């Protein structure tokens with residue numbers, strides 16, 4: 356865990372993709388221990404929000420404030436497809452100086468896959484490997500984009516258990532998911548609630 360308490364906040368955030376404003380006036384603040392579920396239809400802008408929060412997309416307006424290190428889970432594992440899983444994970448665990456990597460690998464039921472090249476892993480196995488990377492980063496702020504997709508029921512339960520433990524330990528988790536999530540104290544918002552009104556689109560045209 357980070358020495359200082361993590362926080363994650365958005366202030367009046369707006370994001371566009373191409374020439375389309377996806378959402379605007381989106382503000383929230385998450386303190387240590389908070390979990391937040393972001394919902395929204397396909398294409399509404401959940402991934403775009405997560406990328407903006409991670410600093411990978413420049414917002415159209417507004418600001419992101421973050422205290423503490425960040426771990427991002429999205430559709431890319433970041434693992435070398437040609438390496439056996441054990442070595443591919445060891446590369447990142449080494450950079451992150453992750454403690455107790457054996458426990459993480461066992462926890463995510465990856466031990467039997469250590470010799471399998473990453474490119475041969477199934478969708479769910481790749482997702483579990485990506486989650487092992489998130490755990491290994493020891494970051495205070497987790498941004499998880501569809502962490503349950505492609506996972507069987509047991510693995511979905513495990514992910515929610517890991518998120519619960521992370522937050523109980525003072526971490527923050529912001530999770531975009533189509534699945535219902537059940538965590539004590541979890542807040543949520545629908546990204547459609549920040550969809551632009553017609554007058555916002557007119558303003559955007561004037562700005563362009």
Ligand SMILES: Nc1ncnc2c1ncn2[C@@H]1O[C@H](COP(=O)(O)OP(=O)(O)OP(=O)(O)O)[C@@H](O)[C@H]1O
Pocket residue numbers: 372373377395396397398399400401402403404
């Ligand atoms: N690089 C890009 N250039 C232009 N448009 C993009 C780009 N990336 C995404 N979009 C568009 O932005 C919109 C929001 O995409 P985003 O991936 O954020 O949605 P989402 O809510 O995560 O959807 P899903 O539930 O399907 O994952 C979509 O209409 C998408 O086509």
